Amino acid sequence: MRMSEGVEWALHTxxxxxxxPGDQAVPTAKLAAFYxxxxxxxxxxxxxxxxxxxxxxxxxxxxxxxxxxSPEQITVLDIVVAIExxxxxxxxxxxxxxxxxxxxxxxxRQACLISQAMHRADMAWRxxxxxxxxxxxxADVEQxxxxxxxxxxxxxxx
Amino acid sequence: MRMSEGVEWALHTxxxxxxxPGDQAVPTAKLAAFYxxxxxxxxxxxxxxxxxxxxxxxxxxxxxxxxxxSPEQITVLDIVVAIExxxxxxxxxxxxxxxxxxxxxxxxRQACLISQAMHRADMAWRxxxxxxxxxxxxADVEQxxxxxxxxxxxxxxx
Numbered sequence: 290m291r292m293s294e295g296v297e298w299a300l301h302t303x304x305x306x307x308x309x310p311g312d313q314a315v316p317t318a319k320l321a322a323f324y325x326x327x328x329x330x331x332x333x334x335x336x337x338x339x340x341x342x343x344x345x346x347x348x349x350x351x352x353x354x355x356x357x358x359s360p361e362q363i364t365v366l367d368i369v370v371a372i373e374x375x376x377x378x379x380x381x382x383x384x385x386x387x388x389x390x391x392x393x394x395x396x397x398r399q400a401c402l403i404s405q406a407m408h409r410a411d412m413a414w415r416x417x418x419x420x421x422x423x424x425x426x427x428a429d430v431e432q433x434x435x436x437x438x439x440x441x442x443x444x445x446x447x
Numbered sequence: 448m449r450m451s452e453g454v455e456w457a458l459h460t461x462x463x464x465x466x467x468p469g470d471q472a473v474p475t476a477k478l479a480a481f482y483x484x485x486x487x488x489x490x491x492x493x494x495x496x497x498x499x500x501x502x503x504x505x506x507x508x509x510x511x512x513x514x515x516x517s518p519e520q521i522t523v524l525d526i527v528v529a530i531e532x533x534x535x536x537x538x539x540x541x542x543x544x545x546x547x548x549x550x551x552x553x554x555x556r557q558a559c560l561i562s563q564a565m566h567r568a569d570m571a572w573r574x575x576x577x578x579x580x581x582x583x584x585x586a587d588v589e590q591x592x593x594x595x596x597x598x599x600x601x602x603x604x605x
Contacts, residue, residue: 290448290449290450290451290531290536291448291534291536291538292448292536292537292538293448294540296537297537297539297540297542297561298542300561300565301542301543301546301561304561323546323547324542324545324546325545326545365561365564365565365568373448376449378448378449378450378536379450379454379455380449380450381455382452382455384455384456384459384482385459387482387483387484388459388481388482388602389481389598389599389602390594390595390598402584402587402588402591403455403458403459403462403523403584406523406576406579406584407458407523407576409575409579410523410572410573410575410576411572413571413572413574413575414568414569414571414572414575415568416571417567417568417571417572418564418565418568421564421567426560426561426564429560430560433560436548437548440547440548441547444546444547
């Protein structure tokens, strides 16, 4: 089980956008060049973030992407779900329906205790990701790596 | 991101084995028939569980699989890791190494705050799965579905 690398790209790119003035849109080519990423593939991730309302896209020669809401209102979970989709990693196929004594009227995604156990773990994972905002990451980076914000905004404005 | 269906098969099969006497080995064909699963593919999962020390395999005409240790000593996490492997779903490729101001001597899997955030969520998921043993699942099933243990052991002994 492996998360797509687009999640890492999207998290870093959204964090980088927190260090630009809110009215400044950055073209995908510049966002991609920052980490030497393939622009076409990063653009797919940016479109997914736009569909999720995390970034907004401005067309035209001075266009590009910027955050669509404040970093306090964007969680790590929002970004992960925008790229990976909302489904849980464990998708119960209701194996119990094929077993002896199965009740065809029962939804075993709800009734099965194994399914419930896997769901509880997924919820713990989501709670942890939802507790972390871009604003929190931004503040932590600024404290631990004081040069990062300046380096980032000059590279993306250049 | 989707977990292999082998995880669901392995969890149900291990739970079913808790309802058999500890000295009774069940052949893969019978374990597979219980849920109408393809025996060859279930056998691959059983071999992975055997390599992880969760089940033991007895060869020969009366052979098969049984739990290798008591249900108190087998967690849901043990079974998930046996099938999916030990790696975290988010695998940091150290994107920061490709960014401006990168320090080639730094291991960004450790230093990157995004990597740390993803790691904390993975740990929360693992803690939850590690807190749930086969013994706990067995007890919960016995309380909520009192017919299940009897149905299971008769079907697997038949």
